[in-house]
Amino acid sequence: MSELVLTSLRKTYGPTVAVDDVSLTVREGELVALLGPSGCGKTTTLRMVAGFIEPTAGQIVIGGRDVTHLPPHRRDTGMVFQSYALFPHMTVAQNVAFGLEMRNVPKAEAEKRVADALSLVRLGHLGERYPRQLSGGQQQRVALARALVVNPGVFLLDEPLSNLDAKLRLEVRVEIRELQRRLGLTTVFVTHDQEEALTLADRLVVMANGVVQQVGTPEELYESPANLFVAGFIGRSNVLAGRLVSPGRFESRGGLAVSVPADGRAAGPAALALRPERLTLAEPGAPVAPCMNSATGKLVLVTYLGATSEYRVDLRGDEVLTATLPTPPASDPLRRLAAGDPVTLTWPADACRLLAPDGAHDQGG
Structure with a gap:
């Protein structure tokens, strides 16, 4: 587990401000949801934390270490993408092992960690299958295992349930929350779905136009919205x-x-x-x-x-x-x-x- 601290984080593309002065602390073992409509800056913020987007200004600290300008594989993060981003030519086990290979983990240790990660998401028996041979829910679990196998200090999820049908989305939502609590993972979860955020998160960060509108528990934001935008977006x-x-x-x-x-x-x-x-x-x-x-x-x-x-x-x-x-x-x-x-x-x-x-x-x- 690691604490995540964002200080005055900003991202611009020419004259367009995608993220404007975002400061946030995610405590060890806490699940914080970044919530807002499309284009509000939540995914850009997450990708800056992951290292896929370079901030224009500000600082990102994970576990007391400034990682603002480090590449993704040196940030102590694990990320689950909206599209899962599984390699179709690799087996399930090979997909999960990819991050360990990038970190030069010895083969014997990598095999054990892959087996443990697949067991954690109840896919230990499917290691030799390919992504095309799996259901949507199973592919989602492979993506979770791949992010978890590196033992991340911060667990990042970008709209991970958006490609699942309603019933499966509810099931996987519960599994993610139980997994996060059991492992004590410091987690940032991006979603535009208010129900998803309300049921999953310890705290919510509501964003609009690149700006944080309000931070608080689900109850605080629902009962005491800071402005009309939050009042209309949460419930x-x-x-x-x-x-x-x-x-x-x-x-x-x-x-x-x-x-x-x-x-x-x-x-x-x-x-x-x-x-x-x-x-x-x-x-x-x-x-x-x-x-x-x-x-x-x-x-x-x-x-x-x-x-x-x-x-x-x-x-x-x-x-x-x-x-x-x-x-x-x-x-x-x-x-x-x-x-x-x-x-x-x-x-x-x-x-x-x-x-x-x-x-x-x-x-x-």
């Missing part, structure tokens, strides 16, 4: 534009008055983010607790999702809120709701998160 959020008119009181542009936590921020323009699962639904006229916010509107869409259902409610033409609720039983009156029906949404004040209206980092509370 789903209803967003209402408006202003804080007084401590604990927000008013949307459409005139909806909402009680919010009084967090000490000054009155002024703001955006309100509200998770769909924090909303409840009732028929108009149903009693509403005094401590709850409420808004009445017209149901425009009901989407049945099995265990849950989504309800889109038009409040004032340009303000629409989505509620995600457990699907009610067939006998429940809510089950019979249809587009065009009037409904009332309710939610507690502590479900509201006030953010800067332009998506800048929140300065409140």
